[in-house]
Amino acid sequence: xxxxFDSKAEGSASAGTGLxxxxxxxxxENRVVLAYLGTEGRPVSCxxxxxxLAMTEFVHIQSGTGASDAQLWGFYLVxxxxxxxxxxxxxxTAAQKTGSILCYTGVDVLNPIGTPVTATQSSGTTPSVAVxxxxxxLIVDALTVNNQTMTVGAGQTQRVNLxxxxxxxxxxxxxxAGTVTMSWTLGGTxxxxxxxVPLIPARLEQGRAxxxxxxxxxxxxxxxxxxxxxVEPWDVLPDRWMAVMGWLLPTSRTYxxxxxxxxxxxIEASEYDDASGQLAITASRGELSGVILARASxxxxx
Numbered sequence: 001x002x003x004x005f006d007s008k009a010e011g012s013a014s015a016g017t018g019l020x021x022x023x024x025x026x027x028x029e030n031r032v033v034l035a036y037l038g039t040e041g042r043p044v045s046c047x048x049x050x051x052x053l054a055m056t057e058f059v060h061i062q063s064g065t066g067a068s069d070a071q072l073w074g075f076y077l078v079x080x081x082x083x084x085x086x087x088x089x090x091x092x093t094a095a096q097k098t099g100s101i102l103c104y105t106g107v108d109v110l111n112p113i114g115t116p117v118t119a120t121q122s123s124g125t126t127p128s129v130a131v132x133x134x135x136x137x138l139i140v141d142a143l144t145v146n147n148q149t150m151t152v153g154a155g156q157t158q159r160v161n162l163x164x165x166x167x168x169x170x171x172x173x174x175x176x177a178g179t180v181t182m183s184w185t186l187g188g189t190x191x192x193x194x195x196x197v198p199l200i201p202a203r204l205e206q207g208r209a210x211x212x213x214x215x216x217x218x219x220x221x222x223x224x225x226x227x228x229x230x231v232e233p234w235d236v237l238p239d240r241w242m243a244v245m246g247w248l249l250p251t252s253r254t255y256x257x258x259x260x261x262x263x264x265x266x267i268e269a270s271e272y273d274d275a276s277g278q279l280a281i282t283a284s285r286g287e288l289s290g291v292i293l294a295r296a297s298x299x300x301x302x
Contacts, residue, residue, distance in 0.1 A: 003106045003138040003199050005159065005173065006031075009087070012098035012164040019099050021087040023050070025080040028105045029209075029226050030202040032112040033080045037089045038144025038167045038193070039097040041069030046092075048075040050101070051085035058113060063120040063191045070120065070167070072144045072193035078109040079213060079228040096166035102140065102159055107199050109210065110243055110263055114198035127194040128153070128183035133176030134198075141182040141196040143170045149187035156182060203255075210264065211240035218246075223279075233279035234272040241266055242283070259284075 006028075011021040025033065035048050035055055041064045048055040055075035062071035073089075080103070087101045114137070117129045131139050143150060145168050152158040156172040174180055182196040212231060213224045223231040223242075241258055242265050255261040265283035272279050 006103040008102045010100040010162045017091045019089040024084045032107045035075045035101045036142040037073045037099040041065040043091040046073045051081035059116040061118045070191040070193045081228045098169040100160045116197040119194045123189045125186040127192045137176030137198040145190045145192040148190045151185040153183035212242040216246040
């Protein structure tokens with residue numbers, strides 16, 4: 001199953017700790033947004049949110065810790081809120097920075113990305129990485145360098161190339177097929193950070209779909225639908241599949257059926273108690289129901 005590119009946005013800031021980029025996420029199923037921030041080496045932490053939702057950091061690399069060293073963060077979020085929202089990066093200290101956000105559809109929302117492959121350089125003009133992939137995967141890369149032009153490698157489709165006069169950001173993609181080399185040519189020698197990550201396609205199971213998503217560490221303890229919209233607890237229906245996120249470590253392992261996947265539960269019955277504001281779910285996996293109930297005892301509405 002192909003993974004189509006949908007849309008992107010980019011932006012930069014010459015000072016301050018934050019960078020805000022306006023982006024409109026499309027509707028559709030099985031979506032993921034990837035966000036990247038390139039900056040100098042001095043900041044030690046970075047967070048990213050989209051539409052107020054915390055994004056998951058999947059990579060952080062740097063060529064050094066000085067003002068002239070390169071540093072790159074990568075984040076992702078599955079099924080982002082539909083419509084116009086802001087991507088907000090926040091560093092622990094002020095720095096020049098440049099960022100991007102890209103949206104793809106048709107990904108496995110439980111395993112959207114594979115293992116990142118990274119490279120850093122203190123000098124040179126041809127950063128590259130080799131990524132092991134499969135024919136139905138899509139390889140997406142991100143590059144940041146210190147104020148040099150960037151020319152995309154052969155076979156790659158460029159999506160972003162922003163050079164504001166300080167740290168750059170560039171993104172490209174290439175279809176997976178065995179070992180894929182992702183490379184760029186710089187206009188001059190420079191500090192650089194490059195990461196490539198495979199996107200994994202959605203699984204197709206006849207007559208089945210994942211209707212609800214629940215993150216055990218979401219402070220608001222929301223149930224979301226496949227569009228990323230909040231579902232009120234009294235509207236959660238039985239005979240649906242729910243993905244319970246955050247109780248297992250991320251993995252690139254895939255499963256042939258929903259029944260085999262330990263992060264999926266089949267809702268056999270659901271009952272909302274108006275007096276307590278609690279939603280009771282009878283599910284196909286006792287251990288996952290236990291996780292949800294444990295969170296409910298800490299104030300969840302599920």
